[in-house]
Amino acid sequence: MPQNYVPIFLFVAVVAIAIPATLMIGKLVRPNNPEKAKLMPYECGIDPVDNARGRYTVRFYIVAILFVVFDVETIFLFPWAVQYRALGLFGLVEMLVFLAILIVGYVWIWKKGALEWV
Amino acid sequence: MSGNLSVGWFVLISVIKILIAVPILLGIVAYTVWLERKLVGHIQNRWGPSRVGPFGLLQPIADGLKLFFKEDLTPPYVHKALYLLAPILSLTLALTSIAVIPVGGWVTIRGARIPLQITDVNVALLIILGITSMGVYGVALAGWSSNSKYSLLGSLRASAQMVSYEVALGLSLVGVLILSGTFSLRGIVEHQLGGFWNWNIFGGGQIVAFFIYLCAAYAETNRIPFDLPEAETELVAGYHTEYSSMKFAMFFMSEYANMVTVACLASVLFLGGWSGPLFGPPVLQALLPVFWFFLRVLFFLFLYIWVRGTLPRFRYDQLMAFSWKFLLPLAIANVIITSLVVALRS
Numbered sequence: 001m002p003q004n005y006v007p008i009f010l011f012v013a014v015v016a017i018a019i020p021a022t023l024m025i026g027k028l029v030r031p032n033n034p035e036k037a038k039l040m041p042y043e044c045g046i047d048p049v050d051n052a053r054g055r056y057t058v059r060f061y062i063v064a065i066l067f068v069v070f071d072v073e074t075i076f077l078f079p080w081a082v083q084y085r086a087l088g089l090f091g092l093v094e095m096l097v098f099l100a101i102l103i104v105g106y107v108w109i110w111k112k113g114a115l116e117w118v
Numbered sequence: 119m120s121g122n123l124s125v126g127w128f129v130l131i132s133v134i135k136i137l138i139a140v141p142i143l144l145g146i147v148a149y150t151v152w153l154e155r156k157l158v159g160h161i162q163n164r165w166g167p168s169r170v171g172p173f174g175l176l177q178p179i180a181d182g183l184k185l186f187f188k189e190d191l192t193p194p195y196v197h198k199a200l201y202l203l204a205p206i207l208s209l210t211l212a213l214t215s216i217a218v219i220p221v222g223g224w225v226t227i228r229g230a231r232i233p234l235q236i237t238d239v240n241v242a243l244l245i246i247l248g249i250t251s252m253g254v255y256g257v258a259l260a261g262w263s264s265n266s267k268y269s270l271l272g273s274l275r276a277s278a279q280m281v282s283y284e285v286a287l288g289l290s291l292v293g294v295l296i297l298s299g300t301f302s303l304r305g306i307v308e309h310q311l312g313g314f315w316n317w318n319i320f321g322g323g324q325i326v327a328f329f330i331y332l333c334a335a336y337a338e339t340n341r342i343p344f345d346l347p348e349a350e351t352e353l354v355a356g357y358h359t360e361y362s363s364m365k366f367a368m369f370f371m372s373e374y375a376n377m378v379t380v381a382c383l384a385s386v387l388f389l390g391g392w393s394g395p396l397f398g399p400p401v402l403q404a405l406l407p408v409f410w411f412f413l414r415v416l417f418f419l420f421l422y423i424w425v426r427g428t429l430p431r432f433r434y435d436q437l438m439a440f441s442w443k444f445l446l447p448l449a450i451a452n453v454i455i456t457s458l459v460v461a462l463r464s
Contacts, residue, residue: 006129007236008217008218010133014137016206020206023190023365026190032189039194041193041267041360042354043266043268052265060277067281067285071284074285074292075288077289078288078295081292081293081295085299085464110443
């Protein structure tokens with residue numbers, strides 16, 4: 001029933017008001033005396049060299065792309081699983097074909113070395 | 119369910135439930151921290167917290183007050199808006215996912231049947247998955263907005279780890295969905311009532327899925343042995359290196375709140391939720407399910423701490439290989455086998 005979703009929004013509202021309120025109240029009681037050394041990026045006492053937002057390994061992008069592929073697949077499986085008994089044999093065969101295509105892709109990315117973290 | 123209630127009563131009851139549930143959740147979070155320090159202390163042959171109050175029981179309150187009164191430093195080089203948004207987003211999402219968790223059956227007050235759950239929606243599992251995967255935004259924003267090398271590396275590692283294990287986590291739930299045929303967490307529990315042989319882990323044969331779920335859940339919450347994002351010896355503190363005072367506390371609380379959510383979800387999906395023997399007068403019969411449920415949650419929280427006290431940390435390549443080369447094929451195999459077994463049985 002649609003009205004059952006209302007408490008979730010109420011919950012978000014309560015929490016989203018309470019948390020900033022805590023921060024505001026905390027502002028009244030906590031000390032605030034910044035100084036030069038405190039305001040430096042934390043690097044264990046060494047003066048920072050270079051920009052923090054430097055280049056990082058391409059592996060992270062590959063993981064992100066693979067995630068999209070496999071997560072979408074999971075999303076396809078969810079409604080199928082819930083309606084599994086109603087779909088019968090047709091649903092089973094259909095999903096086995098879908099998974100077979102996916103497994104071929106999975107074996108391919110494994111062979112390509114996309115899953116290796118060098 | 120509440121069709122016989124007027125809109126005003128419905129909202130009022132919901133707000134009351136929220137105002138009861140949030141302090142309880144925060145209390146559980148605080149005392150999970152205490153339990154962890156105490157248990158890990160004993161595992162390592164120390165006492166753990168023992169000075170503040172009996173058995174150190176007031177330690178979480180002392181810690182909370184301390185963090186509240188600490189200086190909250192906003193360094194000048196950060197992206198101010200995102201730096202502030204990240205902890206708020208993390209904690210809001212971590213707390214919100216508790217809204218759809220059923221902690222018990224129904225209670226009848228003045229003729230109105232009220233579920234022991236903030237709200238019962240028929241896509242509860244999807245909502246939880248959606249909310250918990252939003253959690254990656256909090257981590258990514260915190261690391262990027264801090265403009266510090268440790269933070270950025272920590273958040274990159276955390277994001278990659280969370281999305282990798284998200285896939286295995288999602289696939290491990292498909293078997294449960296096949297067995298119960300609903301997304302509603304209440305429906306999934308009601309499907310498993312009537313004895314432990316009906317639980318999905320035993321009767322449904324989902325023990326492999328349960329193992330995958332546990333591994334993925336530990337990785338999602340950045341716990342040992344998957345706590346690479348916060349590997350202190352390499353990254354100081356990971357994505358929240360530049361945070362102090364209450365903002366740091368918010369990341370800390372959201373991590374433990376996520377642990378509680380994952381424990382609740384594991385009980386609901388695999389261990390029969392609130393099912394257990396009922397006896398005694400009606401009041402006891404209404405409250406016993408809640409007790410059985412919290413017993414399971416406590417068991418999972420204990421398991422978290424036990425694992426933390428026992429296992430060493432993975433290497434990053436092992437972590438990624440474990441998700442993509444082991445858990446993922448295992449989860450797909452579990453889906454295929456479960457669907458075949460269910461088809462053969464019916």
